[in-house]
Structure formats: C-alpha cells, structure tokens
Amino acid sequence: MTELAPHALEALIVDWGDVPTVTDIKVVRRRSRDFFWYSPILNEQLSGKSAEVLVIPRDEVDVVRVAAACARHRVPLTVRAGGTGNYGQAVPLAGGVLLDITELSAIEWVKPGVIRVGVGAKMNAIDAELQASGWELRMHPSTKRTATIGGFVAGGSGGIGSVNYGGLREPGNILAARVVTMEETPRIIELRGDAAQKVNRAYGTTGIITALEMPLAPAWRWIDVVVVFDSFMEAVEFGYEVALADGIVKKLLSPVTWPLPSYFGALKTYCPDGKSILIAMIAEPSLESFKNLLGSRGEITLETATDDSPGQVPLYEYTWNHTTLQVLKADRSVTYLQCLYPHDRLLQKVDDMRQMFPDEVLQHLEFIRFNGHVTCSGLPVVRFTDAARLNEIIRRHEESEVSIANPHVYTVEDGSRYKRVDADQLGFKHEIDPYGLLNPGKMRSFVGRSR
Numbered sequence: 001m002t003e004l005a006p007h008a009l010e011a012l013i014v015d016w017g018d019v020p021t022v023t024d025i026k027v028v029r030r031r032s033r034d035f036f037w038y039s040p041i042l043n044e045q046l047s048g049k050s051a052e053v054l055v056i057p058r059d060e061v062d063v064v065r066v067a068a069a070c071a072r073h074r075v076p077l078t079v080r081a082g083g084t085g086n087y088g089q090a091v092p093l094a095g096g097v098l099l100d101i102t103e104l105s106a107i108e109w110v111k112p113g114v115i116r117v118g119v120g121a122k123m124n125a126i127d128a129e130l131q132a133s134g135w136e137l138r139m140h141p142s143t144k145r146t147a148t149i150g151g152f153v154a155g156g157s158g159g160i161g162s163v164n165y166g167g168l169r170e171p172g173n174i175l176a177a178r179v180v181t182m183e184e185t186p187r188i189i190e191l192r193g194d195a196a197q198k199v200n201r202a203y204g205t206t207g208i209i210t211a212l213e214m215p216l217a218p219a220w221r222w223i224d225v226v227v228v229f230d231s232f233m234e235a236v237e238f239g240y241e242v243a244l245a246d247g248i249v250k251k252l253l254s255p256v257t258w259p260l261p262s263y264f265g266a267l268k269t270y271c272p273d274g275k276s277i278l279i280a281m282i283a284e285p286s287l288e289s290f291k292n293l294l295g296s297r298g299e300i301t302l303e304t305a306t307d308d309s310p311g312q313v314p315l316y317e318y319t320w321n322h323t324t325l326q327v328l329k330a331d332r333s334v335t336y337l338q339c340l341y342p343h344d345r346l347l348q349k350v351d352d353m354r355q356m357f358p359d360e361v362l363q364h365l366e367f368i369r370f371n372g373h374v375t376c377s378g379l380p381v382v383r384f385t386d387a388a389r390l391n392e393i394i395r396r397h398e399e400s401e402v403s404i405a406n407p408h409v410y411t412v413e414d415g416s417r418y419k420r421v422d423a424d425q426l427g428f429k430h431e432i433d434p435y436g437l438l439n440p441g442k443m444r445s446f447v448g449r450s451r
Contacts, residue, residue, distance in 0.1 A: 004095065032050040035083075036091060038328065041390070041409075052097070054097075060178075070097055071182055076437050078092040079099045080099065080100050082143070087407055087409070093441035094441060104120040105117075105120040105122070112135075114213060118210070119211060120150060123149055137161070138161050138216065140152065142320040144160070154200075154204050155203055157201055160251055162377075163251065163253055169197065169201075173214075174196045174213075176190060178212075202429075204438060204442075205433070206433070220249060222281045225279070225287075225303050226267070226300070228270075228275040228277050234276070238298060239280075241293060242290065251283075255276065255277070256278075263329070302315075324336040337361070342375070346375055349400065356396065359383070360382065365379075411441070414444075425443075433448070
C-alpha cells in the first residue's frame with residue numbers, strides 16, 4: 001500500500017471541493033472491509049488493507065469531481081457500497097480513496113417491468129417501493145436487506161430468483177448502466193444491452209456506476225417453506241423436480257444437508273435432528289401444486305409468508321452465502337466453496353461429491369438456470385485445515401467436472417470459473433481507466449499507462 005503524504009491528501013481534498021469527506025482513520029478502516037473473513041486465506045491477505053480517506057458523493061456531479069481529482073493526482077480509488085461482498089471486492093489494496101456511493105439511491109422512474117435507479121439504493125428498499133405497483137426485482141442476494149443494487153451488479157452473480165432467471169450474466173438481466181470514467185476530464189457513458197456486462201462482476205475496475213436500469217418480475221405473495229427429508233439426495237431430487245416444474249412458481253430452492261441445519265438459530269425448531277432439508281419460496285397460488293408434487297416423500301415443518309421487515313429473519317437468510325454465515329456464527333474454523341454442476345449429469349455429480357467428501361465438505365445447493373438449463377450452484381461448507389488441502393478439494397472437484405469459482409482469491413480472473421477476465425471488460429478498462437486507478441490489483445491482466 002502506498003501511503004499519501006499529508007500534504008498530498010490535503011491537496012486532493014481541496015481539489016474535489018465540498019464533497020462530504022471523512023478522514024477519521026478508524027472510520028475509514030472500518031468502511032474499507034467487507035466479509036472477506038469468510039475465507040481464512042483472504043483474511044490473512046486483506047485484514048490490514050485500507051483506504052486513507054472516505055468520500056461520500058451526494059450525486060453524480062460529486063462523483064465526477066472526485067474521479068477528476070483522483071485522475072489528476074494519480075490517486076487510486078475504490079468504490080464501496082453496502083460492503084456485503086465476500087472476496088474483498090471493495091477492499092483497497094493500494095490505499096487512496098474509498099468512494100461510498102450509498103447516497104446515490106433515488107429511483108428515477110418505474111415502468112411496467114423496468115426500473116431506473118441510483119446505484120446506491122438498497123435492494124430491500126427498491127422492492128418495498130415497487131410492491132404497490134405489483135413488481136419486484138428479478139433476483140437478489142441473501143444480503144438483500146443491506147446490499148445495494150450497484151454492489152450486486154459490480155460484485156455479485158446471482159441469488160434468490162436465479163432458479164427462474166439465471167444469473168446477472170444471462171442476456172436481459174441488466175438493461176443499462178450509467179458509468180463515470182476515471183480520467184482527468186471524466187466522461188459519462190451509457191452502456192446498454194450487452195455492453196452493460198462490461199461492469200458486471202468487475203469489482204468496480206471498469207468504471208464508476210452511478211445508475212442502473214434493471215428488468216423486473218411480477219410480485220407474488222411468497223410463502224417460505226421448509227421440507228425435511230431422511231436423506232440429502234431425497235431433498236435434492238425433489239428440489240430438482242420442482243425446479244423443472246414450469247407450472248409451479250418458485251423463487252428459491254435450497255437443499256441443505258444435516259448437520260448444517262443444526263446451526264440455523266431460530267429455524268432449528270423446524271429442522272429435526274439428522275434430517276436434511278429443502279428451503280423453498282413458493283408463490284401462494286402454486287403452494288397446492290408444490291404439496292401435491294411432494295406427496296408423502298417429505299414433511300413440511302414450516303409454511304409462512306415471507307417477511308423481511310425489520311426485526312424478522314426471512315427464510316432466504318439461511319440460503320446462498322447466508323448458509324455459511326449461520327455456521328460461522330458458531331464455528332469460525334469453517335469456510336466454503338462456490339461450485340457449478342453440469343446440468344446433464346446433475347444428480348450423479350452431486351452424489352459423487354457427497355461421497356467423495358462425506359464429512360469434510362458439507363453439501364448445500366441452490367437450484368439455478370444457467371445458459372438455458374436447470375442445474376445447481378453449490379455453496380458447501382468446508383471444514384478448513386490448510387490452504388494445500390483446500391486447493392486439493394478444488395482440484396478434485398474440477399477433475400470431476402464440477403467447476404469452481406474460487407472465493408479464496410481477490411482478482412476478477414482467479415475468482416472466475418474460466419480463470420480469465422472477459423475481453424470486453426479488459427478492453428473497456430483500458431479505455432476508461434488508462435492509469436489503472438480504479439481498484440488497482442483486482443484485475444491482474446490489466447497493465448496501465450505509466451503514471
């Protein structure tokens with residue numbers, strides 16, 4: 001980390017004028033963290049990293065002023081939103097400025113099936129605002145109540161709703177993004193259609209997003225359901241049937257093996273000892289069909305309307321990476337992986353991984369659509385011993401044709417299943433961040449101009 005001299009920091013702040021600024025280093029360090037501590041490897045690498053100043057733009061004009069000042073002074077800038085990421089996406093590796101975009105939260109407009117919204121809007125607040133119009137976001141992470149729409153697009157990939165719509169990379173799941181460039185005279189660029197993917201899951205390295213245009217889905221009255229089964233594979237097989245049943249409207253299907261439900265706090269009441277579970281969100285009109293499909297194969301222990309209002313714990317906060325968090329609350333020695341199963345051998349490969357690591361890799365799946373096919377993303381909880389063993393587990397998954405998006409690395413390339421950055425993102429970064437000042441170190445393929 002290169003530390004700014006006091007006079008250089010003062011000159012930078014003077015340059016951007018009256019944009020709200022925080023220099024209290026305790027506050028700056030706290031805001032420079034995310035949930036990288038899920039990974040013992042990243043925890044060791046990132047725990048001491050921090051920006052030197054926090055700036056909180058009030059609008060896009062402020063963003064332009066800060067970007068221009070940083071470009072003129074050649075000071076790194078890392079964009080931060082809700083800080084709910086898990087791989088250090090928003091942790092500054094090179095110090096400099098932390099740009100908090102949470103004030104850019106206004107909804108510009110809503111049309112049938114589409115919303116235009118500021119990048120800092122919390123996803124829970126967006127859905128609350130949309131409820132009266134009968135629409136909701138197509139998908140959201142398990143951190144919906146604290147995550148922003150911009151953080152989700154810049155650092156996420158999918159979540160609750162992906163069983164219907166796939167991930168953010170699927171065509172049509174991001175309609176447009178408004179981006180400020182990192183140049184001495186910043187430009188404002190509107191990326192529409194496929195071009196918007198240039199900022200998707202790029203960790204803020206390919207421009208400062210200020211607004212997003214996102215597609216919506218019909219808002220249903222969702223029912224949270226827990227179904228218990230004698231075995232994990234029974235939960236998987238039923239979840240797969242529901243995922244394939246196009247007439248059953250669902251938003252979430254999450255098989256979880258025992259003993260993971262034993263860590264589930266208040267939900268443990270609905271999780272009998274030794275039983276694996278399927279967590280589901282089903283549209284109320286489809287509940288009868290869901291039960292008919294289930295028959296006598298499993299037992300429903302919880303059936304209640306989804307409630308993610310303050311003071312409540314919605315069922316989705318036991319799924320996706322919240323499953324890992326529920327375990328970490330009691331056992332900080334575990335970690336996790338992110339897997340993608342082949343759609344054409346799904347059940348066999350899930351069973352293979354279950355048998356390969358019966359007590360070391362505790363299975364938890366999320367049914368999703370991927371490239372037009374129903375499959376599963378796996379987010380198993382791993383009993384961690386050391387990095388060498390973790391890499392061995394990853395290698396054996398990949399040899400078994402279960403691909404891994406490694407959550408124990410902090411670069412865009414290494415965290416990808418393809419181990420490379422998309423060409424459109426790399427080329428766009430050269431165009432809009434010539435000096436490599438945006439979140440430096442997170443896109444290792446990039447080589448900028450001499451500063």
